[in-house]
Amino acid sequence: MSFVVTWWPIVILVFDVAIRIAAIIIVPRNRRPTAAMAWLLAIYFIPVVGVLLFLLIGTPRLPRKRRRKQDAINDYIRETSEHLDFGTLRPNAPEWFTSMVTMNRTLGALPLAGDNEAHLISDYDASLAAMARAIRAARRYVHVEFYILQSDATTDDFFRALEEAVARGVVVRVLLDHWANRGKPYYRRTLKRLDAMGAHWHLMLPVQPLRGRYQRPDLRNHRKLLVVDGDVAFMGSQNVTDSTYNLPKNIRRGLHWVDLMVRLEGPVVASVNAVFLSDWYSETGETLEHEVELFEITPSDGDLDCQIVPSGPGFRFENNLRLFLGLLYYAQHKLIIVSPYFVPDEAMLLAITTACHRGLQVELFVSEEGDQAMVYHAQRSYYEALLRAGVKIWMYRKPFILHSKSMTIDDEVAIIGSSNMDMRSFGLNLEISMLVRGEEFVREMRLVEEKYRQLSRELTLDEWLKQPLRSTVLDNLARLTSALQ
Secondary structure, eight states: OHHHHHHHHHHHHHHHHHHHHHHHHHTTTTSOHHHHHHHHHHHHHSHHHHHHHHHHHOOOSOOHHHHHHHHHHHHHHHHHHTTOOOOOOOSSOOHHHHHHHHHHHHHHOOOEEEEEEEEEEOOHHHHHHHHHHHHHTOSSEEEEEESSBOOSTTTHHHHHHHHHHHHTTOEEEEEEEHHHHTTSTTHHHHHHHHHHHTOEEEEESOOBGGGTBOSOTTOEEOOEEEEETTTEEEEESOOBSOTTTTOHHHHHHTOEEEOOEEEEESTHHHHHHHHHHHHHHHHHOOOOTTTSOTTOOOOOSOOEEEEEEEESTTSSSOHHHHHHHHHHHHOSSEEEEEOSSEEOOHHHHHHHHHHHHTTOEEEEEEESSOSSHHHHHHHHTTHHHHHHHTOEEEEEOTTEEEOOOEEEETTTEEEEESOOEEHHHHHTEEEEEEEEEOHHHHHHHHHHHHHHHHTEEEEOHHHHTTOOHHHHHHHHHHHHHHTOO
């Protein structure tokens, strides 16, 4: 007994030292310095909890088998699309734009397409109605992929359109994120309705270890897209659910989500469909090559150049982050960013503040009120640095959550999609973004931005410096935890 009492502290000490040494060797490997430091701090200060968290969520990549699937998909997309005609591109593209397109093609495999139409839909209900109309015109197939998909009173017409499509012989395929939907209101009802109508549906990134399906549980497929017959596509920030997300806490607070979708026609629709087919193959192993042509090009009367950029933990690099960074540095006059969850890494913060120092007009739209406490406070920790650099911060007035995700660069180039400008969207979420070149599309974006501006209030540095100390401490703590990737 005395031996145990004598040696027990030594055993604990040796074990503790071993954990710390192992952490220094394992944690920083292929990881951002900030993320590595955050993990090391967690392991050093709360060893048991820190190690358990690291084992649970310390790998920001999909399983190797899934990543190999993505590599195979990318190779197939490049080979298949290499010599296809994706429309006529607009003349006189800036040299920097061409280099960005090349990077996107290298990382995300999809080409730049010309002759496209793209129109924004900024009204929540109008977006659902427009998608339902497109589904009702379907003749062959409907591809639905949404982070959150709920059959509720607001989305009933969307689901009725799917039911009508199946009834007349149209194939309806549906993908929805497992973790984002499980436990949510109407989850079981939604699946039962999909079954009853005869839709082919699958969960994305399911966390079902007893069925041999498991990866880091907070990896998400955050994409939102709809493709009808390869002729029309929709993509953007909006989920298929009520604007309150049907959550009691949101209803109590009176919160409603404000979103932005884009309706597409032209060759770029084939690229949106390629993203869906890639995700379908990743989840099911089915290629659908005998039913749906991978690049079925449908012309349009439009004149926009568009390139789809998929990103996420299945790719080797952070495709969306690299796209954003390149455009931040190439901009010459104006940058307007809309991001409900804005938690930049060091490179992005440097790029945005550098844009201000270069004399650019830089504006950032965020929500006045947050729906996710940790992200909300982490985001706030960057406001002082942004304001001091000269960024104009617009706070969309509560009780609305500005959920749109976009960026306009000067007067000719824009990005719209599902990706926030935060570390989760850069490293942990599967996202879809679209790069657009065309003054007419940017003019549409400017109208939406002006609408947001009228519904927002400007945050000034003087106001921000009056924040109480407790808020500053909370913001900084949240900032540290945001780096745990």
